[in-house]
Each structure stands twice: as structure tokens, then as C-alpha cells.
Amino acid sequence: MKPFLALLKVTFRNYFGISVMKQKYLVEKKDLWQPIAAVVGIGFILVFFFSMSMMFSKGLYYVGQMLGEPALVLVISFIAIAFFIFIFDIGTIISVFYFGRDNELLAALPLKPLHVLGARFSLVMVSQYLVQLVLLLPPLFIFFQGEGLGAAYIFLASVIFLVFPVLPLVPAAVLSILIMSKARSKRIKDTFTILTYVISLALAIGIQFFMQSLPQGEELSSLEAMLQTHGALLSKIGSSFPPAIWAAKSLAMAGSIEGLLNLGLFLSLTAALVALMLVLGNKYFYRGLFAGEEVAKKHRVTNSTKTWSRSSPFKALLLREHRLFLRTPVFLMNVLPIAVIVPIFMLIPLLTQGSLHEVVSFYPFLSKYPYLKLGIVGFMTFIAGTIPLSPSALSREGKLFTLSQLIPVSPREQIRAKFWYTLIVNFVCTLPIFVLSIILLHLTWLDALMLGLLSLSAVGVITSLGILIDSERPYFDWEDPQRAVKNNLNVLFIMLISMIFLAIMAGICVGLYLIVPWWLGYSLLLLLVASISAGLYFRIQSIAERKYRYYEL
Amino acid sequence: MKADFDFCPMQSREPILRKDKAMIELVGVSKSYAKGKVKAVDDVSQSVKAGEIFGFLGPNGAGKTTTIKMIVGLLQPDAGSISVAGIDVQKEPLAAKFRIGYVPDQPHVYDRLTGIEYLNFLADVYQVPEKLRKKRIEHLLDIFNIKDAIGDLVQSYSHGMKQKLALTGALLHNPPVWILDEPMVGLDPRSSFLLKDLMAEHCRQGYTVFFSTHILEVAERLCDRVAIINKGKIIACGTLDDINKDHEKETLENIFLELTE
Numbered sequence: 001m002k003p004f005l006a007l008l009k010v011t012f013r014n015y016f017g018i019s020v021m022k023q024k025y026l027v028e029k030k031d032l033w034q035p036i037a038a039v040v041g042i043g044f045i046l047v048f049f050f051s052m053s054m055m056f057s058k059g060l061y062y063v064g065q066m067l068g069e070p071a072l073v074l075v076i077s078f079i080a081i082a083f084f085i086f087i088f089d090i091g092t093i094i095s096v097f098y099f100g101r102d103n104e105l106l107a108a109l110p111l112k113p114l115h116v117l118g119a120r121f122s123l124v125m126v127s128q129y130l131v132q133l134v135l136l137l138p139p140l141f142i143f144f145q146g147e148g149l150g151a152a153y154i155f156l157a158s159v160i161f162l163v164f165p166v167l168p169l170v171p172a173a174v175l176s177i178l179i180m181s182k183a184r185s186k187r188i189k190d191t192f193t194i195l196t197y198v199i200s201l202a203l204a205i206g207i208q209f210f211m212q213s214l215p216q217g218e219e220l221s222s223l224e225a226m227l228q229t230h231g232a233l234l235s236k237i238g239s240s241f242p243p244a245i246w247a248a249k250s251l252a253m254a255g256s257i258e259g260l261l262n263l264g265l266f267l268s269l270t271a272a273l274v275a276l277m278l279v280l281g282n283k284y285f286y287r288g289l290f291a292g293e294e295v296a297k298k299h300r301v302t303n304s305t306k307t308w309s310r311s312s313p314f315k316a317l318l319l320r321e322h323r324l325f326l327r328t329p330v331f332l333m334n335v336l337p338i339a340v341i342v343p344i345f346m347l348i349p350l351l352t353q354g355s356l357h358e359v360v361s362f363y364p365f366l367s368k369y370p371y372l373k374l375g376i377v378g379f380m381t382f383i384a385g386t387i388p389l390s391p392s393a394l395s396r397e398g399k400l401f402t403l404s405q406l407i408p409v410s411p412r413e414q415i416r417a418k419f420w421y422t423l424i425v426n427f428v429c430t431l432p433i434f435v436l437s438i439i440l441l442h443l444t445w446l447d448a449l450m451l452g453l454l455s456l457s458a459v460g461v462i463t464s465l466g467i468l469i470d471s472e473r474p475y476f477d478w479e480d481p482q483r484a485v486k487n488n489l490n491v492l493f494i495m496l497i498s499m500i501f502l503a504i505m506a507g508i509c510v511g512l513y514l515i516v517p518w519w520l521g522y523s524l525l526l527l528l529v530a531s532i533s534a535g536l537y538f539r540i541q542s543i544a545e546r547k548y549r550y551y552e553l
Numbered sequence: 554m555k556a557d558f559d560f561c562p563m564q565s566r567e568p569i570l571r572k573d574k575a576m577i578e579l580v581g582v583s584k585s586y587a588k589g590k591v592k593a594v595d596d597v598s599q600s601v602k603a604g605e606i607f608g609f610l611g612p613n614g615a616g617k618t619t620t621i622k623m624i625v626g627l628l629q630p631d632a633g634s635i636s637v638a639g640i641d642v643q644k645e646p647l648a649a650k651f652r653i654g655y656v657p658d659q660p661h662v663y664d665r666l667t668g669i670e671y672l673n674f675l676a677d678v679y680q681v682p683e684k685l686r687k688k689r690i691e692h693l694l695d696i697f698n699i700k701d702a703i704g705d706l707v708q709s710y711s712h713g714m715k716q717k718l719a720l721t722g723a724l725l726h727n728p729p730v731w732i733l734d735e736p737m738v739g740l741d742p743r744s745s746f747l748l749k750d751l752m753a754e755h756c757r758q759g760y761t762v763f764f765s766t767h768i769l770e771v772a773e774r775l776c777d778r779v780a781i782i783n784k785g786k787i788i789a790c791g792t793l794d795d796i797n798k799d800h801e802k803e804t805l806e807n808i809f810l811e812l813t814e
Binding site: 187308309310311312313315316317319320323324327328400402403405406407408409410549550552553 | 625626627628629646647648650651655657661662663665666670673674675676677678679680681682683686687690706
């Protein structure tokens, strides 16, 4: 047990950069604004999603009450959160389990595979508590408040809160261990990683289809009707996902023998799941972990004239960005789904609910209030703000950023290559939304041109802002690529900043609407956004020139 | 910035630099960490001439890598100045980089590029002409015996192969100044021998090699001059004969042990 605890401690320190933060913020007292900004940023996001979740939980609680089963809010929340975590964190599991840089180091130590696996699993599990804070705490609190429960409930809810991530994470972990154990090379490992992401994406789309198949705006009442026709809700759901009902019953009957029995069932299942994972992990984990570590024996011959063709340094830098992005599954799959999933989510209501007539009924409004069309630009800008490419433009290079510092290409030119590549990807990712909106809203080519130029400029602003943030606080010292894009606070900052930018732009649009005709308003807005974009473009170059060589890795 | 290849043309191998010219010059260079509490390099002044193989020795944590990183422009000194081939590294970093071939102790290579993509990337940024790059890359790949693996992803390479690829990448623009941090680590005996040969040949042409090593035999056999650094200060410098005379010891190993005790 002692070696495992030591490993656990080191894994946490290393992954969350605890020692680095201590040294930087407590000993050297450097960049103290960073933790403050992080707390404010995370706090803002948490409060926003927490309030949304509270509202939904309240609604669900009332439906349950009407059905005479108030624990409905708990059961449905447990199931929904379990699915959410399973779908969105299978990628994190693969990344943390298989793409760490300390694999060889740990394998050489007198540790069992299950120790390494257990430590890495604990890491993913602890990361989930933040998600649960937003998603699980509200239903637990609403139920507590509604039913007027006491200390026993608080204790049991805390236990369930702590143990709950095991339910979705163990199946995701077992799936990835089994899949990866079949990988025989790093290339296949990458393919499996992408495949897993695609499966989770398909599941997310499937769930969205189901949600949209409920009548819009009446989800809760239709759920109620559905439940009434299908008999007792709790036993119905209990038969398909028993742990949710055990957890709900243990809370609803807190302090009673039946409650304790249900808690016992829930905890036994989670313990059994962890045991299963560790047993399988002990046997198969290292197989996948070291797949492809051996030196390749088959070599591909490269002797075409194309091999030696010369490119300009700028083109070479663009190509480098492109290749590293496409060939790192974690980078690709944190970006590509945005291009796929958003347009599909836009189309699903039209396909499942036949809401096309609602879109048609919107046409007269658009003719009367052309400023409304700017909503497309706003939406594209918002989506661009969620793409983690620009706020990780430098960070993604990791420790190999040293190479960028060594090459005889000016930082100005290097950042230009990063900007253009990121702008292209950001714009391409938001393009399906644009095309879909133009088609659905029957916009003219002139509209398309104006909105297209505006979107490009606005995406340019977001791209530059993202790079600017990353230039100010690059994160090179990551262990697995997931941390560079998903666990990078810069991604959160650009989301917040893009929302602030959008709010300011919306205010300006309202002002323009009040004083100038739409065509002049469009032109002025384009001029403004393009100027900001150009200004930021030059700003990131001068910052790069000033900072590039001072980053100490 | 246009590459200036005339100073080290591939075709012409004649020495073009005067033997007495300083190719690397450090004047009063210092670097501290932890807000000045730890002095990694303390007021170091050192000159390395054209045509010289210069060995940089010292125990772990003595300041070798910090000094090297400052020479190649990866770290900025707190005080002092550094020039390479007569160019101030702080004032004209790009011009200096064109003249340096640097290989770190841990090879900097992109795992997700193929070997040839990596080399072409470097050839592009160093602006090596097409014909020259083919000739140069093939020559170096032959020397290091990794020609067959060049189409594979770097992630499938062994540590030694990555080191050879990094060496090829650093030398393909034929820089006059080679700066190698522990270059023999990870190389097989054949490649190690050939690298030493390359280093000697490079210096015979009037160029400069500055390298750090822990293998004192290599330093003894290869270097024209050596410097020993300890706790951030140069504590001995000169030809091996000079150092031997000063310390009345028979081997460099004994001198090293005595000085760094």
C-alpha cells in the first residue's frame, strides 16, 4: 500500500503541477494574477452552469413530486451524469492512461501495473469532482431542501458524491484498456484513440436526438406523461440502471435499514467495478501502454523528388502546425467534434420535430430587422471561442518549443504561421454553421458576403486573443497532450473573453440599429471588427518578438 | 532574414576563417535562478577560436548546460555578452542561429513527424537549397546509418536513432559553429566514432566545435582545449598540457576530481 500511496502523491503533484505552483506563487511570488484570474474565471463558469443545473433540478423535482416519487430528480440526475461523464471523459481516460511521459519510468520501478493504473484512475476521478459540483450538487441540494432531510442525508450524499464517478469511469476505463491492449503499434494506438472519440461523439448525438424527440419546451411534462404510461418510474429505471436507484433510495431513505441496504448495494457494486478494472488492468494495461515502443523494423522508402522540394520558412511552419495537429489524436479530437457536432445539433430539431416551419416563419422578421442576421456572426464567434486551438497555439508545442526558439526564423514570422493556421481551422470549423444558416434562412449572396467577411474578422479577433493569452501564460510543461488543450486554463479564459467581446459587440449593434440603416451599420461594424482584428494581429507579432526568447523551458 | 551560406559553402571545404579569430566569445556572463539566490553561471569569460575543438567539462549542476543554452540563445544572461562568429547572440539572434548547429543532451525531435519531414522542416527554416539539402542529408544519413528509417514516424525510433536524427538536423545547414551537449549519449560505438571524426574534420576546415561531455577520455583524445566549470565558475582552462603542468597530475580524470572536489 505504501508504494501505491507514494505513487499517488507524486502523480497528483506532477499532473496538477502542485510543486510548480507552490514554487512559483508561494516561494517566488511570481505572476500572482494568474491564480486570481483562474479562480475568478472558474468561479464565473461554475456559477453560470450551477444556476442552470439548479433550475433544471428544481423542475425535475416538481415533476417527481407530482408523480408521487420525489426521488425522481436523483435517479434521473444520476443516470444523466453517469452518461455525461462516460461520453466526455473516455478521451481523458485514454490520454491520462496511455499518453503520459512517465510510462517508462514507472514501469521500471517495483510497482504493479494495477498501482500505476489505480493512481491514474484516481487522477481522472478527482478531476470529475469539479463536473459533479455543477451537475450533481444541485439535485442533491434540491432534494435535501425539498424533503427537509437531516444530517444522515448530508453524510450519505457526501459518500455518494465522492464514490459516484466510479460508475461511469470504470466502464470507460475497462473499454479503453481492452481496446488498447489490442494495439500493436503507436499508429494503431492513435487510430483506437480516434475511434473511441468517434464512438463517444456518436453517443452524444444519439442522446441529443432523444432529447429533441421530446416536444420542445415541454420536456418535463412529456417526461411525466411518458413515465405515467410506463408504470412506476423508479422500478422501471431501476431495472435498466440499478445503481442509480440504489443511490437514490439510500438517500431518500437515509437513516433507515432499507436505505443502508441500498447504500451497501451501491458501494458493493462500485467496489466490484474497481476490482474488475484493477484485475483486468494488471493483466492488460501494460500491453497497451508499451505498444509500439519497439523500434519499427519495416521502413518505408522515401526517394521521390517531392521529398526534397524546398518550401519557404513560412510554409514549412504552416506544414509543421498542420501535421502535428492532424497526427495528435487528442488535439484533433478536441477540435473536430465542434465542427461536426454543432451543425448536427442545429439540424436535429429540424429532422426530429419538423421545426422547419418555425424557421420559415422567421423570414419576415429578418427582412424587417436585418440586424438579427448578425446573430449568425455572433454564434460563429462564440463557437470559435470554444475551440481550444488558439489559446494553446504555443502551449501545444510543449517542451519542444525549444526547437522554435532555436530555429533562425523570427518570432514574428512564427506567430504569423500560427495565426493563419489557427484562423483557417477556426473558420473551417465554424463554416458549416455559416453555410447551414445561409441555406436555412434563405439569405442573399450579398448577405452571405457581408456576414462571411464579418465572421472571418470576428474569428480573427478571437484567434488573436487566444494566441495573446497563450503568449502571456504559455503552458509548456505538460505530461500528456490532453493537458495542453483540455486542462489548459487559457481555453477557459478565451471562452470568457469571447463572451465579453460578444456582449460589447451586441451593445454596439443595438446602438447602430438605433441610429443608422442596416447596410451602413453592417459596413461600420465590419470596419470596426476588421480594424480590431488587424490591430490584434500586429500586436501578437510584436509580443512574440518581445517574449519568444524569454520563455525558459 | 536571408540565409548567408557563403560563409560556409557545402562545396568549398577550404578553411575560410582565420585561426586566431574568436568564434565563440563569452564576456562576463552570469545567470541566476530563484531571484538571484542560485548562481548557475558566475561571471564567465571564455573565448573559443576558429579551428578548435573545445571541451566543456564539469560535474552535474556545474552550469554547463546553462552556459550552452545561453550561447545558443535559449536562455538570456543576466549580465555579460555572448557572440558567435562575431555576431552578438542577444542583439542579432537570428543571424547567430544561422551560424550555430546545436544538439541538446535530450534530442529535440517531433515524434509525430517522419524523419524526412523533420529534416525537411529544418532545411526549410535554415533555407538550405534543394540540391544541397539532398546531398547533405544523404551524406549525414549515411554516416549515421539511419537512411532506411527516414520515412518512418520518429515515435518509432530508438533513443539513439533520435539522437542521430537530431545531429543530422543540426548539421545539415553546415554551420561553422557546432555546439553539442553530451553528443555521445545514446550513440552506438560506430556512430560515436564517426561523429568524433566529423568533429575533427569540421575543425580541420577552420570551423569550431564546442561540446560538453562527461566522458573524460573523449575530451582528452579529441579536444584542443578544455575548460572545467564548477559551481558556475571556470576553474581551469587551456590545453591538456597546460592543465597538466599547472596541476602536476597525470590524467585529466585526476585533475577533474581534484578541482571539482
